[in-house]
Amino acid sequence: MAPPAAGLYVDPEFPAGVSSLVGPGDTPLSALCERITWLRPQEICETPHLFPEDRRRALGKQGILGDCWFVCAASVLQTSPSLLHQVLPGNQCTWEHKGYTGRFVCQFWRFGRWVQVIIDDRLPCLGRKLCFSHCQDQEAFWLPLLEKAYAKLHGCYEALWAGQVVDALVDLTGGLVERWSFEVADESFREEMITRMLELKERCAISCSVLHSREGAGDLGQFHAFTITDIQHGFTKDGQSLLLLRVHNPWGRSCWEGSWGNSGDKWALMDQTESSRFLSEIQDGEFWVEKDEFLREFNEVTVSFPVIEKDRFQSIWTGSPLSYTQQIYGSWIKGRNAGGSRNTTSFPDNPKFWLRIKEKSEMYLTLMQRPSSELGASSSMRCSRQLHCEASKRTTPIAVGLHIWKVEKRRFNLQKTILTPPLAGTSSHCYDRQLHLRCELSPGYHLLIPSTFLRDTEGDFLLRVLSSGPITLRLHEINCNQPAEMTSKDATPGVWETLEFKGEWKKSNNAGGSRNFPSYHFNPAISFCVSTNCQSVKVTLRQHNQENLCHAIGFHVYLAPADDGLSPFSQEPCASCIPHSHSLEVSKICNLSSGQYLIVPSTYLPDQECKFSIFISTKTERKPIQSEEMLGQILKEVSVISLMK
Known part of the structure; x- marks a missing residue:
């Protein structure tokens, strides 16, 4: 050496x-x-x-x-x-x-x-x-x-x-990984899983795990992961077909003493040439196990999706390439948007996203929690002492879920939408670092809501969509456009829904100034409706101007006249935000009865030009959602119980 x-x-x-x-x-x-x-x-x-x-x-x-x-x-x-x-x-x-x-x-x-x-x-x-x-x-x-x-x-x-094998596979591929549990699967799905594994064995990494051994059959240990290195058909002397799986134990030694173990008694059922072929193919730590024994002794299988090229994957169910990928980051923040599961009335507070699908597609929607040890690139890695401090604060992942609704965007109403059953969603909130939904979705708009199981649970997440067809993914506008003054205190126990209107004051056109001037009636007028179950309305006027160049702005709210021929300005306003203020944004909460209204925004002086936005936030009583979300079990760690000699 x-x-x-x-x-x-x-x-x-x-x-x-x-x-x-x-x-x-x-x-x-x-x-x-x-x-x-x-x-x-x-x-x-x-x-x-x-x-x-x-x-x-x-x-x-x-x-x-x-x-x-x-x-x-x-x-x-x-x-x-x-x-x-x-x-x-x-x-x-x-x-x-x-x-x-x-x-x-x-x-x-x-x-x-x-x-x-x-x-x-x-x-x-x-x-x-x-x-x-x-x-x-x-x-x-x-x-x-x-x-x-x-x-x-x-x-x-x-x-x-x-x-967890699934976490390491995600870290090594950047793709999709599925876990198949034998404990909750019926016989037909188990057969389908075995068939799928046989088809995928050359293109995918396939691992199997023992989470708890059967009583009296502890050869495989527990909380231990194995690799499936091959699956082959074999035949007995009388022509009976067999399916054998070659399993590798990372301990580097065989630990299976079953019927098809390296010295098992079932090899006598095969012709010697056939049995010798199987036994000659094993390396240190490998053993063969027959299909029924495999399903009985192992608790789950983990399968990675085939990688076509960098960051492009192939469906293990249809073989279709998942050629389109979009992702967006988000956070659950206590007192703001950590609304909890559908069991709570605060569920609508969660982050919301629009998914637009342009053609019928096979979809995989993943929700990933930020890993506790997530670091920057090598050039910006922190020193070893900092890394250890971070490692010592490792925590169990939080329980998260994801739900999808198909919506008509132009007629979208959040409260009505979430009271209906979702088109697809997680069956229970689970502690997986990355969970994913598999579904086939039709063209149109879909609302995605990721959530934690408990309200006010904080965390960062990555929402990612992989699709066989073109898609767009973006943040729902309600959350990002709410006026700054709207606090979590304002938002309970009802729900605020916000509409945004954009406009512009133009000189010698519609920049009419305040009510002190005869040109006031030229100002823009924005129509909105108050429903019967509305409690209050918050109106916010925001000018798009530099802070040091702000105009004095304000607004009045009028009840729309029943007769279109009547002027709304012949009556006194039912709510006003005055005196005009040299601020980027002014707002007022108004108690309004049901009906049709007009908002008239204005600058104090006429002919002052500026673009503006008006946000109308209506607060309604929130109906309870008829849902009983379940909480999954904390993932058991796959590990070695004692040091290997």
Whole structure:
């Protein structure tokens, strides 16, 4: 083994020491920190390389860190060359190259963007051997380097001790991932899942998990993830068809002693040539399991969507390319728009979005919570101490949901819409870091409302839509156009619905000035209606002018005359916002009975030109929504219970 060359890259943000291994506090890994040394690949073996020539030798082994979930997810890089080059960019100087520097770059998809992570190639070892993940080919180092970059992204190696395969798959693909639970599925859907897995085995990463073992059958452990490396048909001596799944245990050793285990008794049912073919195909840690045993022993399957090219994916249900993607960020803020689930009358306060669909399309709508360890790009990463502080504050994801309504935008009424059953939605609010809805939607406008289960629960989210047809996604205008003075105190217990009207005062045309001038009646007049169940109306006039050039503005509200031939100005206003004020915005809450009204905005002096907006916010009693939203269970961590020897 050759010693490393002098002057190789040393990562100042993720040092070769205890701070990069563990966070604060006494943990299972803490006891080993003093024995761990950091070595570069050429100090570990004679001929290090990034990838093995035999793809099967790239299978990962987990080591002493409980990150089976990440090791299993990393198999996704074997399914798409474009994805592999996205996560591990090409043209990196490795140990075989003259320009080798010991510096490597990895990329992960985090909260809507690809984040670059730069590391050196010093790796944790015990007794001159890698102590964390490694490949079947122990001279291949793509997995240990990727694991180190992922640990840096999370703050330290120990932060990877427990997690979910689905989260790692999203971080590695930037795409869609589905979890299929066998526990809640009926027999027909289980058969469909197996058929789908058989079709997808060459194009997708497929993982399976044991969340709790059957009583008396604990060979597979619990809270443990595995990789499905193949699915094949076989035949018994008498011609009976069998379906066998090849499963890889990231512990690197077989743990299945069932009928089709490596020394199981069912192999005798096959012709020797047939059984030898199956058994010759397994690597260390792999075993075969028959379909019915698989469905009985494993609790769920996780499947990633095929990657066509960067940030383009293919549906696992129809095979259609999901060629159109839009995303938008949002937040739930206490006292403002954290309205809670449909069980609460405050549900309409939640953020709202318009989704416009131009043709009938297969749709996937995802709602992602901001990861607790979400960081900026490598160039702006914070120091190791800051990373550990962030890692120590990791919290359980909040319970979130997403609902969709088809609406006629021109006749849209929020209160009436949310009282009707949604077109599609989550069956229960769940703690997934990313959830998604799959549906086929027709052309037109759709209202999307993401929510937390409990009211006033704060959090950031990313709403993303992937579609087979063209789409547009934008924020609902009601939230962003509400006047600044409208506070959360104003908004309860009723609901404010706001309409916006735009206008302009023009010299010698309709800039009539205040009621002190005979030209007042030339001013614009905006008509609006007050319904029978309205409690109050808030009128806001906003001039679009620089603050130091403000005109004095105000407005009057008149009851519209029953006879079109009568002038509204022959009567006194029923509400006024005067005296005129040199402000960008003036407003007044008016108690108005049902009927038709006119708002007349004006500047104090005639012939003062300016564009303006009028916001009419009506406050109505909020009817209770007939809904009993359910709360899902907190996700169980997929981890290793004790240190592996």
